[in-house]
Amino acid sequence: MTETISIPLWQYLVLCLTALLVFIRVVVFPLWASFWSARTRNIVEEVNPFLQLNLSPFTLSRRRVLADRLANDPQIESQVRQIASERGESLEKIRREVWRIAWDIVPAFNPYFYFRIGYRLARNGLRSLYYPRIGFVDEESMASVSDEVATLFLINHRSNMDYVIANYLTACRTMLSFGVGEWSRIWPIQPLMRMAGGYFVRRDSDDPLYRLLLKRYVQMATAARVPHAIFLEGQLSRDGSVGPARLGLLSYVTEHYDPETSPDLVFMPIGINYDHVIEAQNMLRYSSEHFRTKGPLFILRNGIVFVARVMWELLLRRRSHGYACANFGNPVYFSKWLAHNGVHWPDLNRAQRYQWIEKLGAEMIDSITALVPATPVPVLCRVWFHDPIMKLSADELRVRFHALCALLEQGLCHLVLVQDNRNLTLEHALNHCLRRGIIRQSDDGEYEINLEMLPLANYYANSLSQFLNE
Incomplete structure (x- = not known):
């Protein structure tokens, strides 16, 4: 009973691997399942009373x-x-x-x-x-x-x-x-x-x-x-x-x-x-x-x-x-x-x-x-939608942007403004488009669409077409 038994290394490794797999299946998996089951019950009891639409028993069924x-x-x-x-x-x-x-x-x-x-x-x-x-x-x-x-x-x-x-x-x-x-x-x-x-x-x-x-x-x-x-x-x-x-x-x-x-x-x-x-x-x-x-x-x-x-x-x-x-x-x-x-x-x-x-x-x-809401960038891209080669000064761009915002509001569009301020919204959209290369600023300070990015600008502008009868 106390004699030492010698076995090949590969048999020892196989026994160790078998023991590990048995341990994982018999001990680790049940503990893990019990842990998640308890967490699931607790979270359902915690959030369900506060949800407008409660979790359905069908939803909680296992796969x-x-x-x-x-x-x-x-x-x-x-x-x-x-x-x-x-x-x-x-x-x-x-x-x-x-x-x-x-x-x-x-x-x-x-x-x-x-x-x-x-x-x-x-x-x-x-x-x-x-x-x-x-x-x-x-x-x-x-x-x-x-x-x-x-x-x-x-x-x-x-x-x-x-x-x-x-x-x-x-x-x-x-x-x-x-x-x-x-x-x-x-x-x-x-x-x-x-x-x-x-x-x-x-x-x-x-x-x-x-x-x-x-x-x-x-x-x-x-x-x-x-x-x-x-x-x-x-x-x-x-x-x-x-x-x-x-x-x-x-x-x-x-x-x-x-x-x-x-x-x-x-x-x-x-x-x-x-x-x-x-x-x-x-x-x-x-x-x-x-x-x-x-x-x-x-x-x-x-x-x-x-x-x-x-x-x-x-x-x-x-x-x-x-x-x-x-x-x-x-x-x-x-x-x-x-x-x-x-x-x-x-x-x-x-x-x-x-x-x-x-x-x-x-x-x-x-x-x-x-x-569909009007976030700042689609509104700005819409300014050039009908005339993509147009160049605008900062004041002209501001006037057109404000006019477009007014048209969108008249069309009952949900307009997303930065701090409820159109000027800040224009500044945000302009910085975003300049950084991405959608809009370029020339040496004389005028703004224009980067024609290489025109399909992308139109992609954003298209999301607002339903509100505008231009």
């Missing part, structure tokens, strides 16, 4: 539970047999694919990450780059929305920072679940997005099984009153203006609506604008197809550069990207919208419903377009 519920949903099961028959494949194979797709779609929401880590990251990151501002057409109407309804925040898509600003500005009211595109399917962005409540969307997928599961997940989440953020354009704006509505997610959430049994749907339009859109140069330089061919390494490289820039700005606190603003409109209740149009939704067939969804989508896009 595996959500994937199981989605994969075994009766509506999915009824379609699986038909798809297996059409493809000539075994039922078991199709069910494995269903599980894989369900696991790929559903989020892994973590309240502690969202309201503590994620919120602080968003706040510090956003404030290190921008001066964030928020506007309301009627704050009381937004405050009247309760968690008895399913709320959908409909947003124009200017930048991938939209995720950050929308979550940051609504964190005191609710959590937001949002569809995340393929750009984020790299580590560590993907797990962070899942923990923040994001579900993953392959926007151009033609796989009917995938579309079926995505549709059913969105419907289940809506029925459970999970607040959604939907970028109604479905993609980043390529020219700075608000594009037409893509109706996929909107048709999903309304498909099974019944005023007698379903929670009412509330659409909250939001317009977002920036002094500096981080992706603007890439949006002008590459098409969507060209950008996708760049692959994950291109996205990862740009992501690393962006994080490094944020860390540098965080240290310096320069807020060199200027102003970012989200402007909230009035909520639109689906039941009231249907009643106003004399529509009884359950009586309509699929084609008739889609016609009404097209009308609803167009109205929501119009609402969002009218909510």
